[in-house]
Amino acid sequence: MKLRNAVYVLATVFLVLSVSCKKDSTPGDPYKCTTCKTTPDALAANDASSKGVYKGVVIGSTGTIYFNIANNGSTINAVMVLDNVSTTLTASVSWVAGISYVSPFTGTINGSPVVITFQVDANGQNPVILTSSIPGHPSAQFTLVKELSTSLIECFEGTYTSTRPETGTFNLLLSRSLGRFGGSSRETGSTTSEDIDEGTIDASGNLISNGQPMGHLDGDVITGTFHDSQGNTVTINAHRTL
Secondary structure, eight states: OOOOOOOOOOOBOOOOSOOOOOOOSSTTOOOOOTTSOSSOOOOGGGTTSSOEEEEEEEETTEEEEEEEESTTSSOEEEEEEETTEEEEEEESSOOOTTSOEEEEEEEEETTEEEEEEEEEOTTSOOOEEEEEEOTTOTTOEEEEEEBBTTBOOEEEEEEEEETTTEEEEEEEEEETTTTEEEEEEEETTOSOOEEEEEEEEOTTOEEEETTEEEEEEETTEEEEEEEOTTSOEEEEEEEEOO
16 A cells, blocks of 8 residues: 555553443444543653553554553553454563663463563653564554543554555554544555554544545544545545554
8 A cells, every 4th residue: 555654743642451342232323432541541740751651553463552651650561452352461671760661561362472572762752662572463563652641542443445456454543632643554465564644633523644635533433535646546444442
């Protein structure tokens, strides 16, 4: 999928440990992520610190992850959901003020070991995954952001189809209060991902990237059609899961 790379600036959000979402059981009702947060859980005291909460989307296959770096106490852990399988990861390094935080987070999926090494600057900027070893997901890619106490970041997982023809995964992070979004996509069968250009969200819920609408945000659902850089028609459909 030909989308230009972008570095997106998003204030970030903490989320609850339960990250699965379900559709309301009443027929005809729109999709609603009933377990997703509606306000940030990050503390103001951690806004300029490596402490706090970091949230992200995963591609390869698809999922979400969030890190709790001593946000409200001394607990440091992460919860990752891949293909609807959830695992809790624990850190081996304690938090120290004034320096970058780097630690492996370890756990298991279906009885097999998982190791993900997380790093963030002392001021909470530039959160990244340095390395990852996830059984069945050798080419997983993470897009992370830090939550601030003043804005909520939401994670959407979805798919795209293209007239190229092509299909793939299309995962987004967004902030309604900041009016911004970003994310990544990956063609089905590929082992590499492409960044989705940072865009804006207007007052009507339209997602605008490179000056053109690419989708519409309606509650916990994103749908839309746009043209990529080669003129192919791309259709997206995503639902909030975190």
